[in-house]
Amino acid sequence: xxxxxxxxxxxxxxxxSAIAQEQPGSGATLEFRFGERSxxxxxxxxxxxxxxxxxxxxxxxxxxxxxDTYSVIYQGHVIQFAVGRRFVLVDGKxxxxxxQPAASPGGVAASVDFLEQVLxxxxxxxxxxxxxxxxxxxxxxxxxxxxxxxxxxxxxxxxTLVLTLDRPVKATVLDGTDGLVVRFPDASPRLDNSLPFRSxxxxxxxxxxQELVVRAQSGVxxxxxHTLTGPDRVIIELGPVQASAAPVPAEIAERAGPRxxxxxxxxxxxxxxxxxxxxxxxxxxxxxVARRLAGILAGQGHTVRLTRPGDxxxxxxDRTALANRVDAVAFVSLHANxxxxxxxxxxxxxxxxxxxxxxxxxxxxxxRLENVADTGGARPDLDLILWDLAQAExxxxxxxxxxxxxxxxxxxxxxxxxxxxxxPFAVLTGATMPAIxxxxxxxxxPAEAQQLxxxxxxxxxxxxxxxxxxxFVRSR
Numbered sequence: 001x002x003x004x005x006x007x008x009x010x011x012x013x014x015x016x017s018a019i020a021q022e023q024p025g026s027g028a029t030l031e032f033r034f035g036e037r038s039x040x041x042x043x044x045x046x047x048x049x050x051x052x053x054x055x056x057x058x059x060x061x062x063x064x065x066x067x068d069t070y071s072v073i074y075q076g077h078v079i080q081f082a083v084g085r086r087f088v089l090v091d092g093k094x095x096x097x098x099x100q101p102a103a104s105p106g107g108v109a110a111s112v113d114f115l116e117q118v119l120x121x122x123x124x125x126x127x128x129x130x131x132x133x134x135x136x137x138x139x140x141x142x143x144x145x146x147x148x149x150x151x152x153x154x155x156x157x158x159x160t161l162v163l164t165l166d167r168p169v170k171a172t173v174l175d176g177t178d179g180l181v182v183r184f185p186d187a188s189p190r191l192d193n194s195l196p197f198r199s200x201x202x203x204x205x206x207x208x209x210q211e212l213v214v215r216a217q218s219g220v221x222x223x224x225x226h227t228l229t230g231p232d233r234v235i236i237e238l239g240p241v242q243a244s245a246a247p248v249p250a251e252i253a254e255r256a257g258p259r260x261x262x263x264x265x266x267x268x269x270x271x272x273x274x275x276x277x278x279x280x281x282x283x284x285x286x287x288x289v290a291r292r293l294a295g296i297l298a299g300q301g302h303t304v305r306l307t308r309p310g311d312x313x314x315x316x317x318d319r320t321a322l323a324n325r326v327d328a329v330a331f332v333s334l335h336a337n338x339x340x341x342x343x344x345x346x347x348x349x350x351x352x353x354x355x356x357x358x359x360x361x362x363x364x365x366x367x368r369l370e371n372v373a374d375t376g377g378a379r380p381d382l383d384l385i386l387w388d389l390a391q392a393e394x395x396x397x398x399x400x401x402x403x404x405x406x407x408x409x410x411x412x413x414x415x416x417x418x419x420x421x422x423x424p425f426a427v428l429t430g431a432t433m434p435a436i437x438x439x440x441x442x443x444x445x446p447a448e449a450q451q452l453x454x455x456x457x458x459x460x461x462x463x464x465x466x467x468x469x470x471x472f473v474r475s476r
Contacts, residue, residue, distance in 0.1 A: 031133035032056055040133075047102060047109040050119065057125065057136060063107065070101075070108055074123045081118070083108060090122045090144070146187040148212065152199035153430035155321040158223065158239035159201040161214065162432055165232040173225040173236060180214035180222055182234060201238055226327040228432065230397075235432050237325050260303040261469060262323040264333040265290040269313025274338035276449035283311065285452050286334040289440060292462035293334075300470050320430045329473055330401055331435040332465070333428070336452060338444040345445045346416030349406040350437040351398035352429065353422040397434040400475075405438060405468035412464040415441065434472070438465065 029040035032053045039056045041049040054061055059074040072079040081088040086100045097118045101110035110118075112134070116127045120136065122144060127134040147166040152159055165171075169187040173180065182189070189212045191205060204215040214236070221241030227234055265287040267273035273282025287308070294304040305326055307319040323331040337348075402420045410417045418439075428435045440461055441448045451457040 031130070032136060033130060033133070034136040042104075042106060042109075044104060044109050047104070047111055048115065049104055049106040049108075050101070050110050050115050051107050053115060053136075054119065057120075059123070072119060077123045079119060079122060088118055090118070095145075144187055145190045146184060147190050147192050149192040150197050150205055152197070152202055153324075154200040155317045155430065156315055157318075158237060158321050158325065159199055159220070160321065160324045160430060160432060161199070161202060161236040161238060163212070163234040163236070165234070168229070168232045171227060171234050173222065173234070175222050176213075178213065178215075180216065180236070180238075182212040182214065182236075184210050184212075223325060224327075233432070235324065235327065258303045259327050259329040260305045261297055261473065262305045262307060262326065262328040262331045263290045263294055263297075264307040264319045264323075264331065266333055266335040268308045268311055271313060274336055274443045276443040276453070277446060278449065278453070280443065280449060280453050282336040282338075282443060285336050285443070285458070286440070287311065288455075289458050289462050289465075290334055292459055293465050296462055296466040297469065300466065302470070302473065316426045317430060320428065320435070323435070324430070324432050328433050329476070330469060331428075331431050331433055332401075332405070332469060333425075333435075333437040334465075335437060335439050337439040337442045339442055340444075342444055342446065345442050345448045346418040347406070347409045347413070347441055348418035348439050349402040349409075349420050350423050350425060350428075350439070351402045351420070352395065352431070352435065353424045394432070394434055398428075398431075398436060401434045401469070401472045402436045404472040404475075405436060405465060408464045408468035408471065409438075409440075409461075412467070413460055440465075 028043045030043045030048050031038055031040050034056045037056060039052045041052045051061055054072055054074075057074070059072050061070060061072050063070050069080050069082045077091055079088060079090050081097070081101060083101055083103050086097045088095055088097050095118070098113045099111050101108050101114060103109075112127065120126060125136050125138060128137050129135075146169050149164040149166075151162045151164070153162075163182065169184050172183045172185070174183060175181075188210050189207045191207055191212075197205060201217050201220045202214060203217060204213075206213045206215070216238055219240055220238050223237040223239045223241075225234065225236045265283070267283035267286070269283075271283065273286075275281050287310075290306055291309075294306060297304045305322070305328070307322055308314050319333070320331065337344075399420070406417070406420050409415060425437050428437060441452050443449045443452060
């Protein structure tokens with residue numbers, strides 16, 4: 001098929017050149033140079049014969065009479081367009097051209113803008129003015145657009161800005177004099193404004209050429225940034241920074257080193273959490289298990305961070321903010337359960353519900369209990385509709401993590417399997433990575449409380465959790 005395309009393009013080139021020679025009235029030609037070679041294409045006023053130019057760079061072209069469309073193939077790129085239409089298909093994506101091509105004596109003609117932006121740009125070339133015509137130069141001047149859907153989560157002292165991209169592109173974050181700049185070397189950012197963007201600290205988002213300018217409140221600056229895939233996202237952490245007397249634009253380094261696993265021992269400080277009949281409190285049990293879990297994961301080769309290494313109080317949203325700030329590969333919050341019925345026992349694993357619904361009434365009650373633990377009953381101050389759009393992207397991964405952990409708990413400990421469930425836990429809200437909450441047992445059940453107080457059982461719990469987390473992380 002490629003040979004047939006080449007033959008057709010050669011015929012078009014010959015016909016176009018012959019007609020141009022026979023029509024001195026249309027007069028002039030434009031010379032296009034590519035390296036040491038050149039071709040003269042008929043200049044038809046505001047348009048130029050385009051097939052000779054494409055043949056010059058080695059592109060293969062054809063015309064389908066059945067579909068009434070032209071196709072251009074070059075090194076894996078396929079561009080399809082039709083006479084009299086402004087919409088073109090570039091590598092399967094529909095784009096609007098600056099104008100429309102027209103039928104011509106040589107087959108098809110278009111403006112120089114159409115030639116450069118629609119045909120040459122996507123395959124990696126642009127035009128430079130030259131005597132009597134143009135030089136075809138490697139490197140696209142007109143970058144393909146990338147659509148950006150922004151969402152923000154405002155925490156106590158920081159804000160996580162998530163820029164979800166509709167395709168994979170390179171990005172670099174710079175700290176400029178007129179705001180934070182996200183630069184896309186191979187793309188032109190376009191903001192998806194279908195929903196309003198709200199944030200306490202981000203004042204405005206503006207597209208500018210191949211940059212997205214992020215303007216924040218005075219005193220708020222870049223803490224760090226990183227990129228994620230599946231889907232493609234740029235994650236930017238903003239927070240309080242000291243103003244410099246003479247700010248100098250500087251590129252901020254992307255996070256280096258392995259992404260850590262963040263383990264969150266629930267409660268802490270004056271917030272004891274649940275309590276057993278013998279006086280054992282949840283905050284101490286989960287901290288002990290978390291420390292053991294961190295040691296096992298480190299032995300497996302993982303980097304681990306604890307949201308509280310000791311008996312400190314931590315706000316619910318501050319825990320997730322830490323995980324975002326260090327670009328965690330997973331966030332696991334540990335808790336011990338309680339019930340008014342002392343016979344209830346077993347372990348259960350939760351992941352986030354985005355619509356405030358829960359798997360069952362027990363799940364809803366558990367979420368209500370954990371959410372008021374140290375926030376006075378208040379939900380985080382988020383624009384939930386917008387944030388959920390960003391968080392939904394990792395929901396399936398959170399479900400996979402929850403299932404991996406619950407399976408290991410069942411397999412290694414033989415606890416009553418209470419399953420994987422969904423509920424709107426405040427501590428999981430705002431996570432940009434797979435995030436789960438594990439209830440490791442019921443302190444309200446006397447027999448299970450005695451187990452949870454045991455160092456041997458805590459070690460076995462930590463081992464089961466570590467195997468489940470490791471299963472998930474190594475599968476990514």
